[in-house]
Amino acid sequence: MTSATHSAARPTRGGQQAFSGKASSVERAQGRIGLAFVSLYTLLLLVFGILPTLYAIFLAFTKKGAFAGFDNFAKVFKDFRFLPAVEHVGLYLLVWLVSLVVLVVVLAIVIHSLGTKWLSTSVRFLYYIPGALAGASSVMLWLFVLDPNVSPVSFLLHGLGFNSFVETVQADRLPFTLAVIAFWTGAGGWIVVMYGALNNINGEVIEAARVDGAGPIRTAWFIQIPLLRKWIAYMVILSFAGGTQLFVEPRVLAQASRGVVPQDYSLNQLAFLYAFKQSDFNGSAAISLVLLVVALALSVFFVFRGGLFERA
């Protein structure tokens, strides 16, 4: 009876009465140590997860401390820079996610089909290396790659008709440029994840398909890709949420291109300008909150519907 008050789902050792006193004291000790062990983490979660969110909500719905309803949002949405920023980010996401899904899945399946072990390992590692360059260093390197004067692929850039850095980063092709940079940095990691997931597919299923006369393409389409679905969804959701946050790439490109890439290209840059150039923390919080809601909605949807974490 004493132990029943604890939620502990496990039946305590065969319900022996003699042990029940001991078991409940063990459970109390466990509860104490459990709480102690998660206390620091919970504190960080509150201070850097929950609290900033609440503070952003407070700022977004107030003005000079007084409740302002949706005024901040209305102001931000009416800002002439807002819709173009949404459009830029949307276009970039479209290009990036489509290429990410298609190429990552195809490359992972091809690498997985390689018979030679060292070859497969080396290719995966070579694809993964650019992941070491994320953030500013990745864009910094791409400044060189995109500048036809010094680029290792200047023949390609000249071939496309770009003769200067400024021409390469013209606004209308920027979503593609940014997608290439993002793909270069992150695709290798996802290829490895997909490869790991392919390894978890039962070999007998593949073998049975082969015996039935399915070639590599039919096997990929009817067996491997359906079994990868969960991981593809995981990749798309994380990448989508991450992509909406676009900041460092256009910021560095703006700095390097003498304003050809605008300072307010992405939504996060706009939020940044509100906070730092206009000292309008309320407007900044409103934009951040919109982005946060998108990310949170995707995350919640995935946790509860994606099935990836059902053990939790």
Place this chain on the structure above:
Amino acid sequence: MQMVGASPAAWLGKAFAILLLIIFVLFFITPIAWLLLAPAKTERQLLLDGPFALGSFSTLADNWQSLVTFQGGLIWTWIGNSAFYCLSALAITLIVSIPAGYALALTEFPGRRLLLMATLIVMLVPGTALVLPIFLELSAMKLIGNPLSAILPFSFFPFGVYMTYIYFSTAISRDLLDAARIDGASEVQVFARIAMPLATPVIALVAFFNFTGNWNNYFLPYVTLPGRKSPIQVGLAELLSNVPSFNPTSAGSTTISLSALALATLIAVAPVMIVFIFAQRFLVTGMTAGGTKE
């Protein structure tokens, strides 16, 4: 008959697959190869010679000299800052996440499921989404410019807690812990003697992702730690404004050449590159995929 027809097709398919892999090897590696060679060339050589022409050690030494003397060795200050912020955060992350993951996996306490759910949700929210809210909060707490404004947010690592949780729930059975308890081990002893000795792989995993992620983090320290307190990623972008090729208008007194900028980029990524090379065997197995499966 079908076999006879399939053979050239299979051969073609294989050739196409190999070609595809090679094209992407070139795509991923070309920029890195260029970066490794560029610091040994003069700016003139970068502009005029072939992209993979070799430079010389004396040029490398010159570029090194001009980079490390830039504003009295500012680059070392930035690297030192990065090391300080990331290693402090790493230590706190391990102290915080390993016990938390253990507790979530192997103990019962009120609020366990709620905390687990919150962890999963926050883990999938990109870090940058919270940067401006965290900045606004830190600014209200008057912590902007204080090293803690990077170290503490860097130490909040729900992904690490989640990895530890998964690891402990698969690697250790509750029965094993119960057996130790029956033998009279206290809860702390159970953790220290049974869980910790088995935790090395997950500690390495958490440390790897935490360190590399924080080293490359740009947005948060960019807003919370300006100027000389910046980590190297922010400093790198700062250097850019002293490169005349990209900013012809900013004819400052000290300038940075393209070659020195390439060298700075290489130095900035070197620590993570080294970690990658040491970790390559586990990186390419897709262990994280296996780890979160089932």
